[in-house]
Every structure is written in C-alpha cells, then in structure tokens.
Amino acid sequence: MNKIVKKRFFSENVVQFVVEAPEIARTRKAGNFVIIRLDEKGERVPLTISEADIEKGTITIVVQRIGVSTYKLAALNEGDYIHDVVGPLGHPTHIFKAGTVLACGGGVGVAPLLPIVQAFKEAGNRVVSILAARNKDLIILEDEIRKYSDEVIIMTDDGSYGKKGVVTVGMEDVIAREKVDFCVAIGPAIMMKFCSLTTQKHEIPTVVSLNTIMVDGTGMCGACRVKVDGKTRFVCVDGPEFDAHKVDFNEMLMRMGAYKEQEKEAFEAYKNAQ
C-alpha cells in the first residue's frame, strides 16, 4: 500500500501524483518505470517515474485519463492509497555526453522525459526540448523542463500556445539551424514513429521509450513484445528504450490496440456506473 501525498491537476485529464515509495525512490534512475495496481481487482498499469525524492521517500508519476484504470487513479486523492507499486522496472536511460540533445515530449510523455532531460543536461549536453500537445491545456511540466533545458520550444496542434504544428515541425526547425547529435522522443506511439522518421532522414541517433501493454513488467508474460531490428524484444526487460530507427512502430501500434474493444466496453460500463 502506497500513500498518495500530493495530487496536482495539470489539466482536466492529466494528473500528477506524488506517491510514497521509499525503496523505489532510492534506486530508480532516469528512464525507469513502475507498475501500479489500484486495488485488489485492478489491472497492472505501467507508468514512468518522472521525479523522485529520496529524502521524502516519494516518487512522482503523471497519468492521463484515457480508460477505466486511469480514470479510477485520477479519482484518488491525497491521503488515499494505491494498492501496489512495484519498480523500478526497465533499463535506465543511457546518459552520456553527446553534444546537442534534442528532447521531444508529446503530451503526457513529457513526464518521463523530464528526468532524462535533467540527466542529459547534468552530463554537460546542450539540451533543446520540444514539448508538443494538441492544445495549451495539455502542455505539462513546462517550468520543470525549462529548468534543465537550454531552449524550450512549444508546439500545439491548434496553435493555442507556442508554435502551431506537430512536433516534427519543431524538430525540422531545430535540425535545420543547428547540428543535433542525439535525439530522445517520448510520447504517444504515433508521435514517436514520426519523430523517428524525421531523425532517420537526418541520420540522427534516436531513442524512444515505448509504452506497450504490460502485465507483470518483469519479463514473465511477453505481452509487451515489439519487433526491434527484426527481432522480438520485451519492452519491460529489454527496454523500455530502444533505437528508434529499428523499432517496428506499425506492429507496435497494432499490438497496442489489442484490447480496444474490451477497453471501450469497460469504459462505457464504468462511465454508466458513475
């Protein structure tokens, strides 16, 4: 049982939780994720750790309401408990001095991007961050990202904040004006796919952090399998970060839709019960 010590709404659908998890706070590194289970009947949901406080023994997670579990989670309040939190899972991000790092975050993907931006900055890189979302309300953690970035570019689909356009427009701008040595992209699968295509064109090494369906998160089930460089890999133990240019995004997108119908049904039932 892990206590929620702080809750903050970034927008109607995006919520940040600070959760007690002292052991995880101590051992987590940038790029790691946790699996949570809300209650005894809950499913196991992977969520990337965005921040941790060793002294307070807490970790920070950000969640976007999209289905039953995330709605239920978002409905919890400070003082409530999450039944299970396990982690840190996955390999941490390989942090190194690359030169100029382009960090692209889409929507709620900015949360896991934050510790990576921080780590690359601390490793002596120039970090240019692009935060992209559908509209202004969905841009999150801007101040925190700014703290560790040399420059922050905001992109919104509707132009309600920053520049109008998708993330790749911002990427092309940066790549056109300066030499980018390394790129990190985290966000919805489709966004990562296009980030990857963009950097592939310019031959910029890129990693993406994949957010596939998982059950145990420890390599046991294989639900999270993706094809990378033609080989089947498990996101939970082999990833979650992979060489973007080798990921089979189409297969991944297809696999992420495996439970679409059940999810829709469950969500409707949930909404009706509210």
Place this chain on the structure above:
Amino acid sequence: MHNNGSNNRGNSQNPELEQPRIDGGLLDDALLQIVGRVHLTGEDAGEGIFAEEIGDIRNRQDENNLELFAKSKRAWLEDADKYLEGLYGKYFAHGSESYVYRKNIETVVKTRSFIGYDTIRQALISIKIHNDLFPETALKIIAFGRSFDEFTAVLEQKNIDGNFAAKEEIEAFVKEKFKAEKDETVIGDNSYKTDKYLLQDLKPKNVLVTKINGKKEFFVIDGDFYFNFNNKQSEKKMTDYKAERAEAWREELRKSIPAKDRTNLERVEMPMQDAVERRSNNLEVNLGLTEEMAVKESHRCLDCANPTCVTGCPVNVNIPKFIKKIEAKDFLGAAAVIKETSTLPAVCGRVCPQEKQCESKCFYTQKLKKPAVAIGYLERFAADYERESGKMSIPECEKPNGIKVAAIGSGPASLAWAADMARKGYDVTVFEALHEIGGVLKYGIPEFRLPKKIVDVEIENLAKMGVKFLTNTIIGRTITLETLRERGFKAFFIAAGAGLPRFMNIPGENANGIFSSNEYLTRVNLMHAADPEYDTPVIKGKNVMVVGGGNTAMDSVRTAKRLGAERAMIVYRRSEDEMPARLEEVHHAKEEGVEFLTLNNPVEYLANDKGQVQQAKIQKMELGEPDASGRRSPIPVEGSEYLVDTDVVVVAVGVSPNPIITSAIEGLDVDPKRRTIIVNPENNQSNISDIFAGGDIVRGGATVILAMGDGRKAAQGADEYLKSL
C-alpha cells in the same frame, strides 16, 4: 581433454567383466572411433534406465544410419559443452553417458560432463534396482560406466570443493589433504551397500572418507571411475526404512491381509467433477478420495521390503510408512510422515507427475504390470484430511537465532526453503516481485487443478512460523542484494523461477490474440481476467489453439475451454506418446472435449487488417529417427501445410530463466547459454558463498517437487554455511 578419437574401447581395468555391446552388435568396431560422450541429465529422476537405454539408442542405429544419426545431431554435437538437460535427458536416468561416434565425420566432438551427487546417486539407485530384479543389467551398468576410458578426462570442472574436479586435481587434492585417511573404509554409506555387484565388482582401489566443507564426503576412486557422495541428513538411508518397517504395528498390518488379497484389489478411481459440468466452472476437477476409498487403496500397498517407490520421489517421502498410517486410519499421522520430508504435500499430491516418479517405481508397475498404488491420491488425501481437520500442525521451530536470511521469489522452492530455515530458527523474509505470494502456484497452475486456498493455507502456516513476506519487491531493482547485505541479511536463496517465455519466432507470431502461456495463465489466474469484477481483460477465443504438449499447454487449453472456447486444440509436433504432460492432465483435457492435433506444428500465423490472428498455417510432421532423448524426432512433411481458423493462440513451448536477478548480481556464475544459475549440486550453493539458488532458475524449467527438493537442499546448505561462519 583427450577425447580426440581414442580407438580404445577395451575394458583394461576390469578384463573379467564382459563389456556390454553398446553398439548393439550392429557395428564394426574397427570402423568406429569414440570421440566423446554426452552427459544426459533428466528433468526428473528419469525412467530408471541407464545402460540399457543407451544401448537401445545404439541398437536403433544400423551402420547406414550412423552417419545420418550423427549428422542429424549436429546441433547437438556442436553445442559447446555437450551438456544436455531437460527435454533431451528426460528419458534417461541422471548421469547417463552417451557416446558420440566418429565415422567419416569431421567434427571431433569435445565433450564434457560432470559427475555429481545426483548422477552417482541415480546410477547407484539404478544399479540397486537392477540388482534385485535383473542382476545382469546391474553388472552391465557398472561395466558400462567403467568402460569409458575417457571418463575422467571429461572432468574439467574447476570447483574442487564441490564435486567437480579433474582426475589430476582430485588426486592432487586427495594426496595433499587426505593422505591419512586413505584406504580407511569401504563405501561408507550403507544405503548403497546392498548392491553386491557394486562392492564386489568395483573393487575400489581407494575409498576415502574425508571431510570437505565440514561434511563427510566419500570418494571412491577406481581407475577411471569416480564416485563422490556423502551422507545427506535430508535423505533417509534405506536401513532406516528397514528399521521402521520392522516396527510391530507395521508387521501386524502386513500380516492382517495376505499379499495376494492385496494385489487382487483394483486401483481406486479418483472421484471427479462431471466433464461437461466442469467446463463451465473453475472448481477443482479431482474431488479427492473419501476416507473409505483411501483406506481401501492403502490395502493395496504391500509395504515392500525394498520400497523402490521412495527412490522415485525426488524428496524421498517415506511412502510405505505414510500409506500404512492410512491403513491404520491414523490420517494425521500419515500427514506428519509426509511432512518429515515434503513441505507442501497438498500441492505435491495434486501436481506431481507421480506416474513418472514414485508410481513408476511401485512394485505393481515394476513387477506385477498392474496399475501402481495411487500414491499421489493418498498423499493428497492425507494432506487434505489434516488441513480440513483443523488440526494442522505448525512445525516446531528452534529458538530464534536472530540471523536474517532472504528468499528471492515465493514459489515452491522458496516456500520449502523458508519453511526449513524458519524451523532452524532463522529470521526469514521472502521477497516477491508480484503482488501475490506463491509464484507459479498462483499465476501458473489454474484453480481447477490447484485451488488457491490450499496454497494460501501453506503460506499462512509459514507466516505462523514467523516467515515474513514482502510483495512488490524485486531484488536487484527495488532493493539490491548488496543493500540487503548492508541491512544484515546473511544468506540468500534465489528461486526467481523461469519467468521468460519462449516463442517460436515464426512469421505473424506477434499478432494480437497470440499469447505466451505465461501471459494467458497470468491474466486468468493471477489477474482474474475472466471475472467481470476485475479490470484486467483477456481475449476469449472461439477457436483456441495451444501450441505445446506439457502441463502448461494442458492448463492453457483447459482454461480456454472454461472461458467458453467452442474449439480448443492442442497442437503438438510429436505424437501423444512423447507428450511431457502428466497423463491425468491429458485425460482430463480429452474428457473436456479438447482436440489433439498431434504431429502438427504451426509455421505461420495470418492476421486480419486489425492485426488480430485469424488462421494458423500448420505443417504436418512425421516421426523420424530417435533423437538424443530416445524419442523419435519430428520431421516436417513437405507440402502438407493447411490452414486452421483460430482467434486465440497460446504458445506453451517452454520458458527460460528470468534475467533480472542474475544480471543484477555481479560475479554470479551463470550458464552462458541457458542463463541458469550454476550451483554446487551438493548444497545448491552458487560461486558466491552467501548465495544459494534452486528451482527453475537453476534447472531451467522443471517441476514443483524438484523445486521444493532444491529448497530443502539449499536450506541444509545455507544452515551449514551460516554455522561455519
């Protein structure tokens, strides 16, 4: 290594023994060179076959086929260490050694094997069994081992304190340290002393009794033949069984019913849920014996003077004693007897492959060619009786010694280890990565085969003994082993299981609707996906295909049936005879309407535009030449592919050890290929002295009972290690 083609197959050490014709007499010796041997280790105690089975393989190879045989085994031959386990060794007793012939084959096979306690023990048991029934075979087995002129050359292992060592090393070691005790005694362990051939024919040149790691060790050094075994407290000596058998109450029972009347009784049938009814529920299929049935079945047991059944049990449960307790209607007493050696009798009574273990060694099976005494059913009966009586005994624990020890993983190996360590007074914590305790007993084995409440009772009992359980804790991630050391933990038992599913890597395998058996069973068992109250989903298929022939495949396909599959199929590439699943599971599956597509193998999956699997392309197989396991190997029939409609596929073709813990511990000896932790088979200690390991992370995929046996052995080892500090 000097196994590069010695021509000498003669038995120079022992000319008086006729060397068995391991080539079956079909081969011209002059044409052949032995270039190496392969050590085969079964995943269980094997079938009690040793030299004969090897001979059998040879017999099936005529000269024309020899080259083919060797060529078809190329993958096997080229496998770096030639150390085969599991599948291949399944039908061999532990410790069988196989020749690899050389004939017009360029590959010079380098072999390596080890002679471990299990190996020798199995060999000796095998000798012993044959000694009574087929003395000539016993003689052959001995001769078989002795005929290896390269036998010791393959002992390349480095760990002198364990029982791996090269001949020279052992000799040097022995010379240096144990000179004084040389020739002291003859094979000290009486449990093996009845084998007259062993003593008489081995004529050991040197038998040493010595102490290694504080334990008494026996080395028998006889030319090329090295035996090293010791007295294990956990394993009763045959002499003890005899003494107990001589007790008055046992004698009286034996006399009460003539043996002939006993053998005329029919084996009891397990009452079970109706096959149609049970397809729509998740309740246990087997209902258990009634008291009356159990007592009646106990009458069949002849209380043999030489209880071979015990040798078939990996933890050597005192089978005749507990069965006779049932006959005497002392059911609690029966449970207590089982618990002397087994930690989880209610579980083992349900999931052990008895027909390959104790029951295969029963007098009825071996000599009378009748159905064995239903040892498994009786074990379950005694354990259930005890649990339901409300008088479940909590084992007495020694005074707490305050020494903290940790088990990593909470499956059967860990539970057994924790129980033994708690009994010895240690402060035990069990760390589990998932949110529930029990490991494979919870996520893997379905409710209809092993009700979870039975596992929970066992866990509660451990908690009553003072064992602490910590879920959601991944050692190596949440907490490192080093941190645990800093926090005062003095010994560790790693039993994290074989939690990495294997796929077949065929086209389309990543389509939606295709699961590993681990995922499918975890969703249904651990996450309760079939229960609408729970959030985790599972795809319920109409046409469910399960690939594989093991217990996990049976569990998956029967689960599918219960989730409403109209057609539930097993697709297995060999024939039914070769299926590794428990016989009972296969029967139950058939009763429940599962189709068996044997000699079939999927080669591709076809999906619709949403990525959902629609069909499987299946290739027919036929049985070819026997492979290393002695089973005829499946060969694809060209052009035989056909399509089967399927919307859920469960791939149950095996698992590999989970890499998280092994990769997190620097310097831990791990088999580079199998990713298993390498341990000393004597005490399950790894190369890092405070780390012990057991279960599937060592074996790579075995059974509950073997895992439990490992836990017990490792507890003994850890206790000795901690006391030596």
